[in-house]
Amino acid sequence: MVLAKCVRFTASAAGKFGQRDLLGNFRNLTTATFTSTSQSSSTSAPSHEQQRRQHASYGKMSGWQIHAYGVPQEEIQFSDGIKMPILRSPTQLLVKVKASSVNPIDVAMINGYGASVLNAMRCKDGGIEFPLVLGRDFSGEIVQKGLGISSRELEVGDEVWGVVPVHLQGCHADYVVVEKYCLFKKPSNLSKIDASAILYAGLTAWSGLYITGHLGDLLGAISPVGGGAGKKVLVLGAAGGVGTLAVQMLLAEGVEVFATCAPDAMQMIHNLGVKYVLDYTDPAHVQNVASVGRFDIVLDCAGKGTDYANEIPWLFDQYITFNSPVLKNIDADGFAAGMYQNAVNLVRNNAASLSTRQGLVKWGYFVPVPQGIAYLQRLAEKDKLLPVVEKVFPFANTPEAYERVSQKHLRGKVVIDFE
Numbered sequence: 001m002v003l004a005k006c007v008r009f010t011a012s013a014a015g016k017f018g019q020r021d022l023l024g025n026f027r028n029l030t031t032a033t034f035t036s037t038s039q040s041s042s043t044s045a046p047s048h049e050q051q052r053r054q055h056a057s058y059g060k061m062s063g064w065q066i067h068a069y070g071v072p073q074e075e076i077q078f079s080d081g082i083k084m085p086i087l088r089s090p091t092q093l094l095v096k097v098k099a100s101s102v103n104p105i106d107v108a109m110i111n112g113y114g115a116s117v118l119n120a121m122r123c124k125d126g127g128i129e130f131p132l133v134l135g136r137d138f139s140g141e142i143v144q145k146g147l148g149i150s151s152r153e154l155e156v157g158d159e160v161w162g163v164v165p166v167h168l169q170g171c172h173a174d175y176v177v178v179e180k181y182c183l184f185k186k187p188s189n190l191s192k193i194d195a196s197a198i199l200y201a202g203l204t205a206w207s208g209l210y211i212t213g214h215l216g217d218l219l220g221a222i223s224p225v226g227g228g229a230g231k232k233v234l235v236l237g238a239a240g241g242v243g244t245l246a247v248q249m250l251l252a253e254g255v256e257v258f259a260t261c262a263p264d265a266m267q268m269i270h271n272l273g274v275k276y277v278l279d280y281t282d283p284a285h286v287q288n289v290a291s292v293g294r295f296d297i298v299l300d301c302a303g304k305g306t307d308y309a310n311e312i313p314w315l316f317d318q319y320i321t322f323n324s325p326v327l328k329n330i331d332a333d334g335f336a337a338g339m340y341q342n343a344v345n346l347v348r349n350n351a352a353s354l355s356t357r358q359g360l361v362k363w364g365y366f367v368p369v370p371q372g373i374a375y376l377q378r379l380a381e382k383d384k385l386l387p388v389v390e391k392v393f394p395f396a397n398t399p400e401a402y403e404r405v406s407q408k409h410l411r412g413k414v415v416i417d418f419e
């Protein structure tokens with residue numbers, strides 16, 4: 001079975017609070033808060049859970065924020081005085097975060113990626129640009145729910161997993177408010193760590209394959225026999241967060257999967273169940289892939305981008321990349337000129353690709369919709385989807401987690417453990 005072979009690089013629950021300088025700062029701050037109210041604070045450092053309860057009673061929480069764009073090491077800052085988010089509609093819920101992954105987009109957003117569009121959307125929804133909490137996917141527990149949510153749907157105390165749309169305040173803080181369409185009960189067979197590492201990357205892979213790529217219909221894609229028999233998909237960058245989930249989704253559908261990765265990751269991808277794994281650092285892989293014939297989809301999870309589709313001699317019906325230039329062009333040139341650049345880029349690449357190999361070049365995106373979460377939920381519950389977790393960092397060491405993601409060459413996901 002695929003999941004039995006799944007690779008866990010480091011499942012360390014990482015150190016306890018108090019082991020690092022950073023944590024010393026953290027403890028000092030919170031001990032000061034505690035001395036007037038907590039007997040135990042004088043003898044031992046309070047647990048993060050105790051701190052959470054204490055802060056919450058003041059309407060505050062702790063978390064990691066940025067106050068300006070820049071480099072992660074300088075901008076990501078701890079605060080235990082963040083105002084607790086409050087429910088603003090009957091369909092929202094307040095979730096106590098237990099674990100959350102760090103995605104490349106968190107690092108990119110610190111660098112200012114998408115600032116123009118995302119900030120405009122944030123402000124339109126009544127938000128502010130800074131301070132900004134990052135973090136897009138999480139597992140946790142519901143602590144409050146809006147009046148528009150029945151107990152049949154979700155209840156206070158439920159263990160859940162969810163995502164936060166990219167323009168909203170994120171979940172690298174003790175509590176996060178989310179709309180109910182972004183929140184499902186956590187599959188009981190997933191740990192809080194595994195559950196926190198699937199949804200952002202998984203919804204990206206799902207939307208690339210099903211919304212952009214039309215691999216099957218959105219909800220009916222999973223049939224008892226698999227919907228992908230007879231189809232061939234090449235996954236570039238199979239060792240990363242999106243790639244490791246994409247190959248599992250495809251294998252669960254009965255698709256014939258080909259994958260590229262660096263030599264050190266080849267065994268890991270084989271262990272996920274992929275038969276045809278190619279070393280992209282070997283120049284011969286280009287011809288080897290070409291000799292396979294036509295792919296239904298080439299899925300770029302390696303950041304190769306749109307132009308790459310016309311640099312390689314492979315045959316495909318669709319080349320789908322998650323590295324669209326859309327937000328970058330708007331950041332650089334403003335909305336009108338940026339969108340013009342985007343249209344030119346897409347038309348140019350499609351004209352070239354259609355004329356040489358009758359294949360379409362498309363952009364894929366993370367799309368937070370309940371159909372996608374339901375799809376991932378069903379796969380996870382059938383034991384057909386499990387994230388590869390490269391490393392778990394304790395909440396107090398969140399900057400190290402960001403640092404690891406910014407170094408790239410990821411083998412699966414990086415997770416922050418809040419407990």
Ligand SMILES: NC(=O)C1=CN([C@@H]2O[C@H](COP(=O)(O)OP(=O)(O)OC[C@H]3O[C@@H](n4cnc5c(N)ncnc54)[C@H](OP(=O)(O)O)[C@@H]3O)[C@@H](O)[C@H]2O)C=CC1
Pocket residue numbers: 103104105200201204236237238239240241242243260261262280300301302303304322323324364365366408409410411412
């Ligand atoms: N548009 C959207 O909404 C979204 C876009 N993305 C983008 O999708 C891409 C994948 O995301 P994610 O999986 O989270 O990123 P990761 O950083 O987790 O994974 C990227 C993987 O690709 C590998 N890689 C790099 N170059 C190549 C290559 N030439 N051939 C094969 N593998 C390669 C890397 O390892 P190594 O370098 O060691 O080979 C790494 O394992 C990223 O570029 C990300 O920015 C992701 C989510 C949403």
